[in-house]
Amino acid sequence: MPTVASPYHHGNLRQSLLDCGLQLLREQGISGLSLRQLAERCAVSRSAPYHHFTDKQALLAALxxxxxxxxxxxxxxxxxxxxxxxxxxxxxxxxxxxxxxxxxxxxxxxxxxxxxxxxxxxxxxxxxxxxxxxxxxxxxxxxxxxxxxxxxxxxxxxxxxxxxxxxxxxxxxxxxxxxxxxxxxxxxxxxxxxxxxxxxxxxxxx
Structure with missing residues (x-):
């Protein structure tokens, strides 16, 4: 049975993280945004966001x-x-x-x-x-x-x-x-x- 490709793989992961981060920012504000929540929203491992953003500050700057x-x-x-x-x-x-x-x-x-x-x-x-x-x-x-x-x-x-x-x-x-x-x-x-x-x-x- 063919598998459906995840939208959160390879070259588009960083942008997917930013898209999810913007959603979380709208819902919870700056103080409520975390890399852990970001991983959960994007359905990736907790370590995945750290390959693109060293910390929350880096994520916020990218947004x-x-x-x-x-x-x-x-x-x-x-x-x-x-x-x-x-x-x-x-x-x-x-x-x-x-x-x-x-x-x-x-x-x-x-x-x-x-x-x-x-x-x-x-x-x-x-x-x-x-x-x-x-x-x-x-x-x-x-x-x-x-x-x-x-x-x-x-x-x-x-x-x-x-x-x-x-x-x-x-x-x-x-x-x-x-x-x-x-x-x-x-x-x-x-x-x-x-x-x-x-x-x-x-x-x-x-």
């Missing part, structure tokens, strides 16, 4: 890297597709908030201190995660830089202001503080107006 990879891929379409810069910025902002609201546990992992401040930056998974996170930010800078008359220095400050606003909005909405989710679109448009304001005097005061 965050996968999240940033997805975010960067979407951002790159707005950078490269010739969409008018202001429209591209708005779409990128709305996508950012949608990502945070649809995947709150992954968002918390990607933008939390656990991996940015408290992890070993020399670890390959952590290094890749942080590189991808910075790549995402650079794409926001590039979107500002594509606006007519933009300067490199001003584009950087605009992107910093916008990302800080988006992160604050996402946290407020996720925590149920002050911001209603149905108002996010209007707030984002106002934040973009502020971030896109060209103020040459701001350059001279820094």
């Amino acid at each position: 965050a890297a996968q999240g940033f990879s997805s975010m960067c891929e979407q951002l790159s379409t707005y950078v490269q597709d010739g969409i008018p810069s202001d429209e591209a910025l708005l779409l990128a902002c709305l996508d950012y908030l949608d990502f945070a609201l649809q995947q709150p546990a992954l968002y918390e992992l990607m933008f939390g201190s656990l991996l940015w401040r408290d992890s070993d930056p020399t670890h390959p998974d952590t290094a890749r995660f942080q590189r991808l996170g910075k790549d995402c930010f650079r794409q926001y800078v590039q979107l500002f830089a594509q606006r007519p008359g933009a300067s490199a220095a001003h584009s950087l400050r605009q992107a910093q202001l916008l990302w800080a606003s988006l992160h604050g909005l996402a946290k407020l909405a996720l925590d149920g503080i002050f911001v209603k989710r149905e108002d996010l679109g209007a707030i984002v448009r106002q934040a973009l107006l502020v971030a896109c304001t060209d103020d040459p005097s701001a350059e001279s005061t820094r």
Whole structure:
């Protein structure tokens, strides 16, 4: 009788572990995720995850890297597709908030201190995660830089202001503080107006 091949063998095991890890992250949060539970969810031996992730921190970094990879891929379409810069910025902002609201546990992992401040930056998974996170930010800078008359220095400050606003909005909405989710679109448009304001005097005061 022919046997059915398991989806958790050979070259696709690491990705299968990441897929299962993301499911567990959604269900139980960062504190509830463990390599032992991961092995059980993927129906592999308890030692199998350790062939791909040295510890829980490595697994979390790999999950965050996968999240940033997805975010960067979407951002790159707005950078490269010739969409008018202001429209591209708005779409990128709305996508950012949608990502945070649809995947709150992954968002918390990607933008939390656990991996940015408290992890070993020399670890390959952590290094890749942080590189991808910075790549995402650079794409926001590039979107500002594509606006007519933009300067490199001003584009950087605009992107910093916008990302800080988006992160604050996402946290407020996720925590149920002050911001209603149905108002996010209007707030984002106002934040973009502020971030896109060209103020040459701001350059001279820094």
